Amino acid sequence: MIAELGLAALWMAAALAALQLAAGFLAARQDDAEIAILVRPAAVVQGVLCAFAFAMLVWLFARTDLSVKLVAMNSHSDKPLVFKLAGAWGNHEGSMLLWVTVMSAAGALIALVERRLPDRTMQATLAAQGFVALGFYAFLLFSSNPFERLPIPALEGNGLNPLLQDIGLAFHPPTLYLGYVGLSVAFSFAVGALLTRQVTPDFARAMRPWVLGAWIFLTVGITAGSYWAYYELGWGGWWFWDPVENASLMPWLAATALLHSASVLAARDALRAWTIMLGVVAFSMSMVGTFLVRSGILTSVHAFAVDPERGTFILVLLAIYIGGALAVFGLRAGSVAEGGKFEAVSREGALVINNVLLSAILGVVLLGTLYPLLTEAMGVRVSVGPPYFDPVGAIFVVPMLLVMLVGPLLRWRQDRLARVRRSAIIGMVAVLAGLLLAIALGAGVLPTLGIALGAGLAVASVLPLKGRRLRRVPLATRGMVTAHLGIAVALLGMASESAFSEERLAAIKVGQQASVGPWQVTLAAVDPVAGPNWTALEGVMLASYDGGAPIELHPQARSFWSPPQETTESALATRWNGQLYAVLGKAADGERWQVRLWWKPFVTLIWYGGLLVALGGLLALLGRVRDDLRRRYVTRKAAERREAAA
Amino acid sequence: MRALAGLLLVLAALPLAAQDAMPPAPYAYRQLEDPALEARAQGLMETLRCLKCQSQSIADSDAPMAGDMRHQVRTRIAAGEDPEAIREWMMERYGDYVSYAPVVSRTTWPLFAGPLVLLGIAALLIWRRFRRSA
Numbered sequence: 001m002i003a004e005l006g007l008a009a010l011w012m013a014a015a016l017a018a019l020q021l022a023a024g025f026l027a028a029r030q031d032d033a034e035i036a037i038l039v040r041p042a043a044v045v046q047g048v049l050c051a052f053a054f055a056m057l058v059w060l061f062a063r064t065d066l067s068v069k070l071v072a073m074n075s076h077s078d079k080p081l082v083f084k085l086a087g088a089w090g091n092h093e094g095s096m097l098l099w100v101t102v103m104s105a106a107g108a109l110i111a112l113v114e115r116r117l118p119d120r121t122m123q124a125t126l127a128a129q130g131f132v133a134l135g136f137y138a139f140l141l142f143s144s145n146p147f148e149r150l151p152i153p154a155l156e157g158n159g160l161n162p163l164l165q166d167i168g169l170a171f172h173p174p175t176l177y178l179g180y181v182g183l184s185v186a187f188s189f190a191v192g193a194l195l196t197r198q199v200t201p202d203f204a205r206a207m208r209p210w211v212l213g214a215w216i217f218l219t220v221g222i223t224a225g226s227y228w229a230y231y232e233l234g235w236g237g238w239w240f241w242d243p244v245e246n247a248s249l250m251p252w253l254a255a256t257a258l259l260h261s262a263s264v265l266a267a268r269d270a271l272r273a274w275t276i277m278l279g280v281v282a283f284s285m286s287m288v289g290t291f292l293v294r295s296g297i298l299t300s301v302h303a304f305a306v307d308p309e310r311g312t313f314i315l316v317l318l319a320i321y322i323g324g325a326l327a328v329f330g331l332r333a334g335s336v337a338e339g340g341k342f343e344a345v346s347r348e349g350a351l352v353i354n355n356v357l358l359s360a361i362l363g364v365v366l367l368g369t370l371y372p373l374l375t376e377a378m379g380v381r382v383s384v385g386p387p388y389f390d391p392v393g394a395i396f397v398v399p400m401l402l403v404m405l406v407g408p409l410l411r412w413r414q415d416r417l418a419r420v421r422r423s424a425i426i427g428m429v430a431v432l433a434g435l436l437l438a439i440a441l442g443a444g445v446l447p448t449l450g451i452a453l454g455a456g457l458a459v460a461s462v463l464p465l466k467g468r469r470l471r472r473v474p475l476a477t478r479g480m481v482t483a484h485l486g487i488a489v490a491l492l493g494m495a496s497e498s499a500f501s502e503e504r505l506a507a508i509k510v511g512q513q514a515s516v517g518p519w520q521v522t523l524a525a526v527d528p529v530a531g532p533n534w535t536a537l538e539g540v541m542l543a544s545y546d547g548g549a550p551i552e553l554h555p556q557a558r559s560f561w562s563p564p565q566e567t568t569e570s571a572l573a574t575r576w577n578g579q580l581y582a583v584l585g586k587a588a589d590g591e592r593w594q595v596r597l598w599w600k601p602f603v604t605l606i607w608y609g610g611l612l613v614a615l616g617g618l619l620a621l622l623g624r625v626r627d628d629l630r631r632r633y634v635t636r637k638a639a640e641r642r643e644a645a646a
Numbered sequence: 647m648r649a650l651a652g653l654l655l656v657l658a659a660l661p662l663a664a665q666d667a668m669p670p671a672p673y674a675y676r677q678l679e680d681p682a683l684e685a686r687a688q689g690l691m692e693t694l695r696c697l698k699c700q701s702q703s704i705a706d707s708d709a710p711m712a713g714d715m716r717h718q719v720r721t722r723i724a725a726g727e728d729p730e731a732i733r734e735w736m737m738e739r740y741g742d743y744v745s746y747a748p749v750v751s752r753t754t755w756p757l758f759a760g761p762l763v764l765l766g767i768a769a770l771l772i773w774r775r776f777r778r779s780a
Contacts, residue, residue, distance in 0.1 A: 235706040235707070237703075240702060240703075343776075356768045359768075360764040360765065360768045363764045364760070367760040367761070371756060371760075375753050375754070381741065382742055383695045383742075383743050383744070383746045383748070384746070385747070387693045396761075396764075503677070504677070505676060505677050507675070585675065596675075
């Protein structure tokens with residue numbers, strides 16, 4: 001009954017999406033007030049129904065209802081409750097339902113709160129949102145029904161991939177989806193504004209919180225995913241240029257560019273066509289990401305759906321939406337004037353360079369990700385990995401970071417480099433100091449560049465606060481400073497990890513010692529332990545930093561039984577200046593055990609940096625929303641006063 | 647009860663682990679004595695794909711095949727072979743797919759032409775934008 005309720009709600013939500021599309025389109029074309037009043041309620045009810053359907057699915061997983069195919073395939077009665085719940089979206093159908101749920105909830109929210117845009121643009125936007133949602137409802141209902149029943153209920157479920165039974169990963173997909181789907185709102189805004197040719201600063205202001213929100217979630221999702229890979233895969237790597245990782249990086253790059261160009265549009269009424277284009281590209285990257293992960297075209301931990309029919313379906317959706325949006329763009333872009341003028345040396349000028357370079361980086365990642373798939377289709381398998389992405393990416397990243405040093409210091413419209421000369425010199429001194437330090441420590445070429453530019457950016461990023469009273473600095477500016485500082489911090493972490501990590505592989509008996517960097521690690525014991533659905537060998541390691549008091553570490557080698565799989569649970573000892581990473585391997589000859597130890601100086605800066613970037617986004621979002629609310633309050637008061645006067 | 651069952655399971659599994667105890671590839675989990683040679687081996691291992699895994703290098707994998715390949719790399723480096731020669735050998739044996747560093751060839755040239763084109767487009771866009779406004 002629960003499954004049927006969910007399915008019925010999903011069908012009704014799809015019907016409302018169709019209504020939203022038709023009514024929104026007609027209203028935007030004919031300015032018909034009677035049809036127009038349908039649009040917003042349709043979006044709201046659609047959101048509620050879809051959320052209801054998703055809640056039903058979570059409930060089925062919570063109860064482990066084994067008569068539902070999806071539950072039987074992906075859950076198990078022995079699983080801890082939190083992973084039962086997370087299992088609802090840890091599979092193809094459930095995650096697509098989550099995607100549509102977030103999307104329709106976002107549509108409902110804009111229908112409820114957005115009052116700034118002209119009515120026609122708003123209706124066109126909601127029509128576009130309904131159009132995109134409709135495609136995904138069709139996908140769910142026709143090829144990925146999450147509520148399908150089994151003819152005979154299963155006796156026990158298949159379980160969830162043990163690698164995914166981790167609290168970090170349980171919440172990793174929803175976070176990324178919030179990001180992906182937030183960009184669908186930016187896409188709808190872009191299409192709506194393009195259809196009614198009203199690409200205005202107000203449009204940028206309406207779109208910006210959505211882009212910011214999506215961008216924050218993507219940042220957190222990527223940061224968390226990277227940390228998960230780091231501690232769960234057991235070899236200390238934190239980024240692999242895996243297509244699935246790239247699938248989340250590409251929308252982030254596009255959203256970063258969009259965020260900056262929307263700021264130019266909001267503040268200066270310039271870069272209109274470019275902003276629209278990026279809005280289309282950003283969501284396209286979300287769809288490409290979804291296609292890569294969901295189609296099974298990559299065989300990877302994330303690609304659970306091995307079914308070409310679904311891949312084709314997503315590809316068709318992708319072609320319709322992106323092709324459609326680009327066609328509208330091609331037809332209308334000419335009639336959208338470029339807007340405000342500015343000089344090369346100006347805030348806009350720096351942001352244009354940033355935008356172009358970010359787009360080029362996006363192009364490199366896209367090429368490196370898709371090209372191997374293309375050659376594979378032609379029968380030639382090639383691998384594209386760090387030796388390609390690192391140097392080729394650096395060609396574009398280095399100039400972008402250099403522009404980042406001075407860009408935020410420049411004035412809008414027109415400025416002179418001479419005015420920011422002193423700040424630029426401070427930044428360059430920091431770059432030079434970093435460069436000398438890295439060379440003295442013997443880092444490689446790319447890490448040296450990373451340390452030099454990271455040091456320069458860390459200093460330069462806070463310079464916009466110089467000479468200002470901190471309490472009077474707008475939240476959005478503080479957000480920008482925080483986010484730029486976060487980039488610098490993450491960059492320093494990456495460079496340090498890659499240049500100064502030390503590795504120690506050893507086969508030792510219980511009671512023996514191994515050392516790595518400044519750490520001495522004693523294997524005190526190896527004990528069997530058991531969890532709810534696994535058993536493990538747990539090492540007890542006593543790790544002492546530079547002869548200090550020892551810390552106890554408990555790395556595990558786990559064996560899951562449903563489905564059977566072995567995983568390593570690394571143990572980490574975090575200090576301010578880095579992390580000790582310990583893994584218990586297999587038994588070596590006789591009584592000896594394989595242990596793997598790494599000392600990774602300042603590695604944690606990578607994720608602290610990521611979190612700072614997200615925090616910066618949050619500050620900016622709060623600042624923008626507060627300004628909006630204040631403006632709304634002021635206009636309402638003014639209107640009331642006028643009414644009272646009349 | 648559960649803990650006891652777990653203990654029994656682990657004990658039952660111990661002989662299995664002991665079977666793996668004499669790996670045919672001692673350098674799969676052992677570093678070279680000379681840190682300079684080990685660093686060179688590490689650098690190469692990080693750019694060779696583990697053919698049994700998903701997007702992991704042989705330096706990042708527990709798969710037995712990755713272990714064998716690490717053993718190969720380390721013993722060859724220790725014997726004084728050049729890393730690029732070892733990469734060639736690996737590519738001859740396992741195909742180009744094994745190397746994460748694509749080389750320019752008839753199939754892969756767009757990978758290298760692409761970024762150059764992007765660089766050109768980026769320069770052109772920036773130049774046109776500012777020439778107009780200047």
